[in-house]
Amino acid sequence: MASLLAGATKTAHHLATSLLSAAEVKVGSTIPVQVPVKEDAPDKTLTFESIKGKNVFVGVPGAFTVTCSEQVPQYIKAYEEFKQRGVDNIYIVMVNDVFVAKAWKEQLGSHSPVRFIADDQGAFTGALGMLFDASDLLGAPPMPHARSGTFW
Structure with missing residues (x-):
């Protein structure tokens, strides 16, 4: 059963990567800085309006997925190298609630300043x-504002 789930998760990640590779977000793109997300509590939102400098945003299809749980630790491990190259912050953004985001960060053993951001409404x-x-x-x-396999 575990290998079946792992295979399905890898398939989902591959599908997401394939679909998203056509997206218009590229290095240097402007992000929607006024859209609220969460990091610390379900009733406390934040936006990216005040961030400055060079930042890395890593979007993942979901916390605890096999492929993402293999890739995200590499960003955590390389945090100091990113800092040496002038990166101010690394944000891991997921369409999960804040409790899941915090639990995943804890499960990954991240005591680094990499920030796990919950985009709980997918906004x-x-x-x-x-x-x-x-x-x-x-x-x-199913998400009412997203179509299966397509972009919003």
């Missing part, structure tokens, strides 16, 4: 044109 990801419905593979009810 930030949707504003980037990268929201897709992965409910068939990752669970949860």
Whole structure:
């Protein structure tokens, strides 16, 4: 059963990567800085309006997925190298609630300043044109504002 789940998760990640590779977000792109996301508490939002400098945003289809749980630790491990190259912050953004984001960061053993951001309504990801419905593979009810396998 575990290998079946791992295979399905890798397939979902591959599908997401394939679909999102056509997205218009590129290095140097402007992000939707006024869209609220969460980091510390479900009733406390933040926006990226006040961030300055050079930042890395890593979007993942979902916390705890096999492929993402293999890739995100590499950003955590390389945090100091990113800092030496002039990067101010690394943000891991996921369409999950703040509790899941915090639990995933803890499970990954991240004591680094890499920030795990919960886009619990998919608004930030949707504003980037990268929201897709992965409910068939990752669970949860289908998202009413995302079409299966397509961009919002």
